[in-house]
Amino acid sequence: xxxxxxxxxxxxxxxxxxxxxxxxxxxxxxxxxxxxxxxxxxxxxxxxxxxxxxxxxxxxxxxxxxxxxxxxxxxxxxxxxxxxxxxxxxxxxxxxxxxxxxxxxxxxxxxxxxxxxxxxxxxxxxxxxxxxxxxxxxxxxxxxxxxxxxxxxxxxxxxxxxxxxxxxxxxxxxxxxxxxxxxxxxxx
Ligand code: ADP
Numbered sequence: 001x002x003x004x005x006x007x008x009x010x011x012x013x014x015x016x017x018x019x020x021x022x023x024x025x026x027x028x029x030x031x032x033x034x035x036x037x038x039x040x041x042x043x044x045x046x047x048x049x050x051x052x053x054x055x056x057x058x059x060x061x062x063x064x065x066x067x068x069x070x071x072x073x074x075x076x077x078x079x080x081x082x083x084x085x086x087x088x089x090x091x092x093x094x095x096x097x098x099x100x101x102x103x104x105x106x107x108x109x110x111x112x113x114x115x116x117x118x119x120x121x122x123x124x125x126x127x128x129x130x131x132x133x134x135x136x137x138x139x140x141x142x143x144x145x146x147x148x149x150x151x152x153x154x155x156x157x158x159x160x161x162x163x164x165x166x167x168x169x170x171x172x173x174x175x176x177x178x179x180x181x182x183x184x185x186x187x188x
Contacts, residue, residue: 001106002027002081002187005088005097007158008114009150010143011121011128012172013179014085017114020180021083025187028078031085035068036060037134055135057145059089059153066096073100081109089154094161111161112186114172114179118147 002025006014018029036054039047046068053060069087088094101107116124122143129137136142161167170182 001079001109003084003101003106003109004082004187005084005108005111005157005161006114007111008172009116009118009121009154010146011125012114012116013176014114016176017180017183018083018085020176021183021187024184026078026080027083028076028081029083029085030069030072030076030087032065032069032087032089033085035072039068055142057136057142057149059149062090062092062096065089066093069093069097070100073104081106088157089150091156091160094157108161108164108166110186111158111167112183113158113167113169115169116172120173121147 004021004027006018006021008014015031015034018031021027022029033054036047036050040051040054041047046064049064050060059065065087073082084097088097098108122140125137125143126140128134129139136146158167158169168186170179170186172179
């Protein structure tokens, strides 16, 4: 079983790479950002709550995010494993994920951090904003706020997984195929 945390700042290519990894390894892709956007699209109470945070470029509170993730895990059992994309984004979320997996007799097997420098991230996200329809990709201030949130709250999650020997950094710049091959080397 592979339980991969695909890690890295906004715009580092997690969602794009997740699609290829899913097709090669038969994993279930869980993106908390996509789950929130689905809830927003359906005008659910959860979506309404998440939207104000997302539009401001800050993290949605842990209890909301962790509850949603647990529901998704329960509704999508997969013996091959999962790709977690955009989760965990805080130490509390990492601890919750560790417990959820442990109670299912498994654990995080890999964390792969995609490394891309900040100016390249901003360029990529503004470009994505031209077509994605995502309000948080249209505004440079919101984009930079998301990167600051990542540095302050999310980057410590990498250190959380160092003692379990699961964490690796790879270069996230290059063709989609080059980046995928670097990920593949870590998983194979
Ligand atoms: P990106 O990685 O490009 O910022 P995401 O779709 O992963 O895009 O996330 C968009 C927004 O959704 C985040 O800025 C945040 O507000 C919210 N979000 C997604 N995942 C989480 C999470 N695990 N914890 C808290 N907020 C989250």
